[in-house]
Structure formats: C-alpha cells, structure tokens
Amino acid sequence: DGGITQSPKYLFRKEGQNVTLSCEQNLNHDAMYWYRQDPGQGLRLIYYSQIVNDFQKGDIAEGYSVSREKKESFPLTVTSAQKNPTAFYLCASSISGRLNTGELFFGEGSRLTVL
Amino acid sequence: DAKTTQPNSMESNEEEPVHLPCNHSTISGTDYIHWYRQLPSQGPEYVIHGLTSNVNNRMASLAIAEDRKSSTLILHRATLRDAAVYYCILKESFGNEKLTFGTGTRLTIIP
Numbered sequence: 086d087g088g089i090t091q092s093p094k095y096l097f098r099k100e101g102q103n104v105t106l107s108c109e110q111n112l113n114h115d116a117m118y119w120y121r122q123d124p125g126q127g128l129r130l131i132y133y134s135q136i137v138n139d140f141q142k143g144d145i146a147e148g149y150s151v152s153r154e155k156k157e158s159f160p161l162t163v164t165s166a167q168k169n170p171t172a173f174y175l176c177a178s179s180i181s182g183r184l185n186t187g188e189l190f191f192g193e194g195s196r197l198t199v200l
Numbered sequence: 201d202a203k204t205t206q207p208n209s210m211e212s213n214e215e216e217p218v219h220l221p222c223n224h225s226t227i228s229g230t231d232y233i234h235w236y237r238q239l240p241s242q243g244p245e246y247v248i249h250g251l252t253s254n255v256n257n258r259m260a261s262l263a264i265a266e267d268r269k270s271s272t273l274i275l276h277r278a279t280l281r282d283a284a285v286y287y288c289i290l291k292e293s294f295g296n297e298k299l300t301f302g303t304g305t306r307l308t309i310i311p
Contacts (some may be wrong), residue, residue, distance in 0.1 A: 127302045188249075191244050
C-alpha cells in the first residue's frame with residue numbers, strides 16, 4: 086500500500102547527540118514536510134521541500150537540518166544545537182503545488198526523548 | 201498566513217451531529233479553508249477543504265459563511281472514532297506550499 090513511513094517510532098538519546106529521523110514515501114509526491122508537535126500544542130513547521138535537491142526553512146528550523154537527495158526520502162537531523170529536542174516529529178507529503186486542490190498526507194510520527 | 205480562532209474543546213453525544221466552528225475574520229479573497237483532524241498519538245488526516253461554496257464528502261460537510269469570515273465543520277452523526285483534535289487552517293492560493301496548524305479544537309464524544 087502507498088503511504089509514508091517514519092522510523093524509528095520511538096527514540097531515546099542522550100543530550101548533545103545528533104539524531105536522524107527517517108521519512109520515506111511511495112506516493113510519488115514531490116513535496117515533503119517536517120513538523121514538530123509538543124504536548125497539547127499544534128504542529129509547527131520545521132523544513133519543507135517541494136522538489137529534489139531543494140528545501141526551505143519553516144518556522145522553527147534552528148537546530149535542525151534536512152536533505153532531499155531522492156524524491157521518496159526526506160530525513161531530518163536533530164542536532165545538538167536544538168535546545169529542546171524532546172517532541173513528537175511528523176513527516177508529511179503532498180503533490181507539489183496542489184495543496185489547494187489536494188491534501189497533505191502524514192506519517193505516524195517519531196517520538197524523540199532526550200535524556 | 202491569516203489566523204484562525206477555534207474553541208479549545210467541545211463535547212458531543214454519540215450519534216448526534218457536531219458543529220465545529222472556526223473564525224477567520226482576516227481571510228483574504230483567495231485563501232482556502234482546510235480542515236484536518238488528529239487522533240491520539242497519530243499524524244493528522246485530511247478532512248475537507250473549500251473556498252467559497254459549501255462542500256460535502258464522505259467524512260464531513262463544510263459550511264462557509266457568505267462573507268467567508270467563519271466556517272463550520274459538520275460531522276453528521278458522531279461516533280466514538282471521531283474523538284480527535286480538529287484543526288481549521290487557511291491556505292493562501294499563491295505563494296509557499298505549506299499549511300500552518302494552530303492548536304485546534306479537542307472534540308470529546310460522550311457515549
């Protein structure tokens with residue numbers, strides 16, 4: 086079945102370590118997104134990419150990095166510069182330029198806890 | 201992106217209709233209105249979206265005020281599976297392809 090796969094689902098790391106979260110989609114979507122969600126809060130956009138080898142900062146990009154070397158993959162690295170990395174991370178994809186006529190598809194999320 | 205205002209929480213009885221309001225008084229003429237919902241510990245899922253006319257799909261209906269400064273998501277017959285956080289989002293017709301999520305309305309269904 087087509088969809089978005091995020092891994093790992095749960096991740097524990099020590100403070101100061103970089104962490105990479107995986108996001109893979111087989112929907113043939115051009116655009117991919119990373120959001121962060123804190124308890125009781127809405128989603129905040131970290132980075133997004135509308136095409137391979139190109140990406141833009143969202144509202145809270147500091148302390149994060151991404152790459153988009155393949156259409157189906159958009160990994161997110163949470164670096165040691167991110168002050169409060171513990172959160173629920175959500176990856177999404179859409180047909181590029183079609184959010185007003187289509188929809189955003191989300192993965193099941195990765196819950197990162199920094200000890 | 202223009203801002204939306206939703207109640208923090210609502211309750212509804214099972215098998216009754218639910219009307220979830222959203223105010224967006226600063227909406228521009230070309231902004232689309234999108235609704236998503238998020239079940240516990242899951243990613244959000246698309247519900248419905250519209251521009252000016254009311255919209256219906258298998259999940260819900262979207263009623264848009266004539267002046268477009270407010271809209272209402274209608275679940276015709278709530279089930280326990282509809283308990284979720286519902287987000288009302290405005291999306292510019294042109295410009296960056298991204299959705300900005302607020303804190304939404306937490307809907308509780310009473311059996």
